[in-house]
Amino acid sequence: MEDATKLIVDYLTSVPAWYLATAEVAAGGAVQPHVRPFSFAMEQDGRIQFCTATTKDVYREMAANPQVELTAWKPGSGWIIMRGAANLADTASPEVRSAGFQHMVGLGECYSGPDDPALTFFTLDNPQAWLCDIDGSWQPLAL
Numbered sequence: 001m002e003d004a005t006k007l008i009v010d011y012l013t014s015v016p017a018w019y020l021a022t023a024e025v026a027a028g029g030a031v032q033p034h035v036r037p038f039s040f041a042m043e044q045d046g047r048i049q050f051c052t053a054t055t056k057d058v059y060r061e062m063a064a065n066p067q068v069e070l071t072a073w074k075p076g077s078g079w080i081i082m083r084g085a086a087n088l089a090d091t092a093s094p095e096v097r098s099a100g101f102q103h104m105v106g107l108g109e110c111y112s113g114p115d116d117p118a119l120t121f122f123t124l125d126n127p128q129a130w131l132c133d134i135d136g137s138w139q140p141l142a143l
Contacts, residue, residue, distance in 0.1 A: 004143050005048060009041050009048055011072060011074060012072055015073070018039065018041075018080075019036065020037075020068055020070045021035045022058055023061070025064075039103070040099075044095075050124075051092075051120070066087070069083040070082050070083070079131075081129065086123075086124060088122050090121050090122070091123070096121060101113065101116070104119065
């Protein structure tokens with residue numbers, strides 16, 4: 001588990017952006033997927049911490065429907081897929097909070113500091129992950 005978590009974090013942090021998909025029930029009951037770039041991932045206690053803000057649509061969407069999927073393509077290495085249920089209970093350590101804050105500010109976002117209540121961290125419950133190759137092969141990762 002720890003090796004797979006490290007592999008995923010290394011993979012996600014080696015590319016400029018990876019993409020997180022959420023889904024919300026739109027007017028009339030249709031499911032509307034939403035995909036957006038993310039770029040922060042850090043391991044804490046064997047779990048991957050992701051960062052966003054409580055003021056963003058993505059947070060609202062995960063609160064309403066926690067099922068998410070992420071993917072990243074790394075040239076020459078295929079791509080990774082990870083899915084699970086977003087756990088919005090913010091358990092980030094001070095080290096993770098500081099790193100996430102610095103990362104988000106570096107992207108141009110504004111927060112008063114690592115403990116800004118709008119800055120939040122989440123993990124995935126029941127995660128599943130795969131490494132995939134252009135030849136159609138895929139390798140499940142034990143999480």
